[in-house]
Amino acid sequence: MSEPKSLYPELEPLLLSVSKPIQYVGGEPNSTTKAWNDTQVHWVLSYPDAYEIGQPNQGLAILYEVLNEQDWCLAERSFAVWPDLGTLLRAHSIPQFTLETHRPVGAFDVWGFSLSTELGYTNMLEMIDLAGVPIYSAQRGDDDPFIVAGGHCCANPEPVADFLDIVIMGDGEQAVVTLSTLVRDWLASGKAGGRDALLLKAAATGEFYVPRFFTVSYDADGRVESVIPNRPGIPERPSRWVLSNLDAWPYPKKPVVPLAETVHERYSVEVFRGCTRGCRFCQAGFITRPVRERSKAVIEAMAATGLASTGFDEIGLLSLSSADHSQIGEIAHEMADCYAGSSVSLSLPSTRVDAFNIDLATELARNGRRTGLTFAPEGGTERMRAVINKNVSEEDLIATVTTAFSQGWRAVKLYFMCGLPTETDEDVTAIAAMAHNVIKAGRTESGRRDIGCTISIGAFVPKPMTSFQWAAQCPPEVSLRRMRALKDTVRADRECGRGITVRYADPEPSLIEGLLARGDRRLSGLIEKVWRSGGVFDGWREYFSLERWMDAAAASGVEVGWYTCREREQDEVLPWDHLDFGLEREWLYNDYTDGLGASSLPDCRWSGCNLCGVCPAFSVANELAASKENPNGKE
Numbered sequence: 068m069s070e071p072k073s074l075y076p077e078l079e080p081l082l083l084s085v086s087k088p089i090q091y092v093g094g095e096p097n098s099t100t101k102a103w104n105d106t107q108v109h110w111v112l113s114y115p116d117a118y119e120i121g122q123p124n125q126g127l128a129i130l131y132e133v134l135n136e137q138d139w140c141l142a143e144r145s146f147a148v149w150p151d152l153g154t155l156l157r158a159h160s161i162p163q164f165t166l167e168t169h170r171p172v173g174a175f176d177v178w179g180f181s182l183s184t185e186l187g188y189t190n191m192l193e194m195i196d197l198a199g200v201p202i203y204s205a206q207r208g209d210d211d212p213f214i215v216a217g218g219h220c221c222a223n224p225e226p227v228a229d230f231l232d233i234v235i236m237g238d239g240e241q242a243v244v245t246l247s248t249l250v251r252d253w254l255a256s257g258k259a260g261g262r263d264a265l266l267l268k269a270a271a272t273g274e275f276y277v278p279r280f281f282t283v284s285y286d287a288d289g290r291v292e293s294v295i296p297n298r299p300g301i302p303e304r305p306s307r308w309v310l311s312n313l314d315a316w317p318y319p320k321k322p323v324v325p326l327a328e329t330v331h332e333r334y335s336v337e338v339f340r341g342c343t344r345g346c347r348f349c350q351a352g353f354i355t356r357p358v359r360e361r362s363k364a365v366i367e368a369m370a371a372t373g374l375a376s377t378g379f380d381e382i383g384l385l386s387l388s389s390a391d392h393s394q395i396g397e398i399a400h401e402m403a404d405c406y407a408g409s410s411v412s413l414s415l416p417s418t419r420v421d422a423f424n425i426d427l428a429t430e431l432a433r434n435g436r437r438t439g440l441t442f443a444p445e446g447g448t449e450r451m452r453a454v455i456n457k458n459v460s461e462e463d464l465i466a467t468v469t470t471a472f473s474q475g476w477r478a479v480k481l482y483f484m485c486g487l488p489t490e491t492d493e494d495v496t497a498i499a500a501m502a503h504n505v506i507k508a509g510r511t512e513s514g515r516r517d518i519g520c521t522i523s524i525g526a527f528v529p530k531p532m533t534s535f536q537w538a539a540q541c542p543p544e545v546s547l548r549r550m551r552a553l554k555d556t557v558r559a560d561r562e563c564g565r566g567i568t569v570r571y572a573d574p575e576p577s578l579i580e581g582l583l584a585r586g587d588r589r590l591s592g593l594i595e596k597v598w599r600s601g602g603v604f605d606g607w608r609e610y611f612s613l614e615r616w617m618d619a620a621a622a623s624g625v626e627v628g629w630y631t632c633r634e635r636e637q638d639e640v641l642p643w644d645h646l647d648f649g650l651e652r653e654w655l656y657n658d659y660t661d662g663l664g665a666s667s668l669p670d671c672r673w674s675g676c677n678l679c680g681v682c683p684a685f686s687v688a689n690e691l692a693a694s695k696e697n698p699n700g701k702e
């Protein structure tokens with residue numbers, strides 16, 4: 068294809084009348100522009116939300132560099148435009164564009180979407196439509212880009228399966244290069260065999276899921292009966308990509324430095340991938356097993372290179388639970404030493420309920436700011452925490468916060484979920500007593516009255532590929548009643564209530580998140596209907612409308628309660644059962660029933676394999692940096 072023209076001359080005059088126009092201008096430090104005709108495969112990478120949310124996405128930053136390092140590939144970025152610009156683009160017939168060169172997205176070969184929240188699905192449709200590309204895979208022609216999705220939502224992409232050409236499950240680094248090679252060969256052949264030929268080749272590897280080559284059938288009760296390949300030569304269970312040895316993939320090295328404001332402005336190093344703590348609600352943990360740690364030396368080198376290439380003055384040590392890295396104490400200590408006296412600050416997301424969390428926070432705070440201390444007991448009672456496999460006693464929590472208060476902290480934040488399986492009203496109101504005890508411990512330890520405790524509570528959504536994938540979702544009105552009762556109980560606490568703040572998120576969007584998380588292909592029409600009736604930016608409170616979703620569900624014959632608040636039978640075929648994330652179904656189900664019986668399971672990182680199935684499925688194992696440095700365990 069000849070080089071597509073920049074749309075900037077037509078776009079620029081419109082930017083005078085929209086909010087935050089800088090986000091559409093591009094040209095940021097470290098953004099990459101390449102000559103179209105010197106490269107063979109042209110990618111667009113998107114996060115279906117506004118620039119301020121999408122630009123800091125770590126997955127996108129990694130793939131952007133991995134692709135642009137191939138001299139035959141080109142990758143540019145494109146984010147969702149706000150409705151003010153969306154309206155103007157339509158009025159002036161200007162399609163969705165990339166930021167690097169303002170080329171029309173529809174002219175590219177592959178368009179990758181990172182899907183990390185189901186509430187971004189309507190934005191994805193809006194972007195595809197604005198690009199002038201048909202929203203349904205079946206309607207696209209040989210000159211349309213292949214729409215590829217990755218990210219955590221791909222644990223069950225079925226509700227958006229009809230819109231996608233290819234799904235990448237798991238780690239994207241190797242997958243995008245392999246896919247690019249297939250596309251390059253297909254383009255070089257003059258698109259021989261048409262679009263289907265490329266899709267068939269990708270599907271035949273068993274490493275890419277091509278939804279159109281799988282047929283779904285339903286039983287008389289509306290449950291999925293089977294999902295089976297409809298072409299010969301396609302493996303029945305496409306599988307996840309698992310990257311080993313993260314040290315060999317030290318990305319991002321030179322991330323784009325945003326010019327417009329974004330939610331995070333720091334250089335993030337992923338200290339490890341995967342988590343085996345086994346919290347039964349946590350999809351991110353289950354679908355990224357096992358743990359693969361980066362070594363201390365690589366983390367420190369990446370931080371130094373990343374700071375030098377971006378000019379950021381904050382380093383984030385990123386992962387699902389960074390305090391669990393086997394060398395995190397040394398890493399925090401050495402990095403705090405390294406950046407002492409400079410303007411560089413360090414941060415690390417940690418919600419561990421133990422004194423080590425405080426040691427780490429103290430170490431990281433040496434160089435300036437003292438950020439808040441956060442703990443995540445997640446459940447209000449001992450029983451509830453055993454159900455979700457969050458093995459923390461109230462005694463532990465009080466001992467931990469007492470240490471924090473003795474070291475000068477004056478406030479803590481506690482995270483909880485509401486609507487968990489087996490939960491009663493008392494499990495939620497018990498959170499008030501826990502917060503009461505936190506305040507009392509703080510006052511006693513510090514001798515001061517200005518001790519604060521913030522309770523942050525959100526509605527639980529059962530997710531695919533977790534032990535709770537069979538569980539009934541709690542109706543939003545029940546969650547709301549419990550959260551309000553918690554607030555009232557705190558308010559009635561005359562002794563400590565004034566020191567406690569309760570923050571809860573509206574559970575209504577969680578109902579739709581739950582619908583889309585465990586839905587099947589019959590939901591694509593509903594998503595389209597919501598989008599066509601104006602639904603975009605559903606992850607934003609000011610744009611989300613439950614009424615719009617419920618009206619569209621009624622019009623599409625979708626019974627929301629059936630998808631969300633219904634416990635599944637053990638043998639029910641789940642819409643995502645044909646996707647192989649390595650987890651043994653029977654193991655997951657046993658873990659579910661263990662959870663209902665409040666029986667806990669230790670972390671396989673430290674207590675031996677629990678036989679979930681992932682490691683043998685992909686010939687991998689937990690990779691701990693400390694054991695790599697000292698394989699024989701000698702001091």
Ligand code: SF4
Nearest residue numbers: 671676677678679682
């Ligand atoms: S197979 Fe064993 S060691 Fe590997 S993640 Fe599962 S439980 Fe852990």
